[in-house]
Amino acid sequence: MDAWVWWLVAAAALGIPLVLTAMPEFGMLAVGAVAGAVTAGLGGGPVAQVVVFAIVSTALILVVRPVARRMRAERPELTSGVEALKGRQALVLEKVDGHGGRIKLAGEVWSARSLDADESYEAGSQVDVVEIDGATAVVM
Numbered sequence: 803m804d805a806w807v808w809w810l811v812a813a814a815a816l817g818i819p820l821v822l823t824a825m826p827e828f829g830m831l832a833v834g835a836v837a838g839a840v841t842a843g844l845g846g847g848p849v850a851q852v853v854v855f856a857i858v859s860t861a862l863i864l865v866v867r868p869v870a871r872r873m874r875a876e877r878p879e880l881t882s883g884v885e886a887l888k889g890r891q892a893l894v895l896e897k898v899d900g901h902g903g904r905i906k907l908a909g910e911v912w913s914a915r916s917l918d919a920d921e922s923y924e925a926g927s928q929v930d931v932v933e934i935d936g937a938t939a940v941v942m
Contacts, residue, residue, distance in 0.1 A: 804842065804843075805839075805842040805848065805851065806839040806840075806842035806843040807839075809835050809836070809838040809839030809842055809851065809855075810835070810836070810839045812835040812838075813832040813833075813835035813836045813839065814832075816828050816829075816831045816832035816835060817829070817832045820832065826866070826867070826870065827863060827867070830859055830862035830863050830866060831859050833858060833859070833862060834854075834855045834856070834857075834858040834859030834860075834862065835855060835859075837854050837855060837858040838851045838852070838854055838855035838858075840854075841854040841855075884934040887907060887908060887931055887934055887939070888931055888932070888933055888934065889930065889931065890907065890908065890930070890931050891928050891929070891930055891931070892905040892906060892907040892912070892914070892928070892929050892930075892931055892939065892941065893905060893906045893926070893927075893928060893929075894914075894923045894924065894925050894926060894927045894928075894929055895911065895925060896925060897922060897923065897924055897925060898914045898915065898916055898922065898923045898929065898941060899915070899916055899919075899921070899922035899923075900915055900916050900918070900919030900920065900921070900922075901915065902914070902915050902938075903915065903916075903923070905929060905939060905941065907931060907939055912937070912938070912939045913937060913938045913939070914929075914938060914939040914940070914941050915938055915939075915940060915941070916940075916941060916942065917932050917940050917941065917942040918942065921942070923941070929941035929942060930942055
């Protein structure tokens with residue numbers, strides 16, 4: 803069997819632990835093995851094949867890992883549920899004051915009260931949701 807076939811077998815073998823363990827380093831080694839297969843297919847000797855494999859694999863690990871780590875650290879926090887409603891605007895349906903009222907928030911009708919008990923908001927005005935207290939939106 804030709805050397806390039808062995809390199810492709812090695813790439814496939816490195817792909818198996820990549821899928822099972824989700825360790826991207828195995829994928830980078832698999833790409834290095836594919837580079838070794840290309841070198842063998844182009845007529846490179848065994849030493850050239852191993853050198854290309856080592857250089858490509860090392861370069862990928864040195865370049866891709868820090869970028870991936872940085873991307874994981876800078877990932878925006880996804881909010882869901884009532885946390886996602888904080889900071890959104892709502893339409894007042896019934897007068898909202900310190901004792902209660904109704905707003906339309908994210909397509910749903912919510913009970914609401916004003917953050918400042920002395921403030922009131924008339925129907926048709928826009929308010930900002932400060933927090934969600936149980937089933938009541940606190941607005942300003």
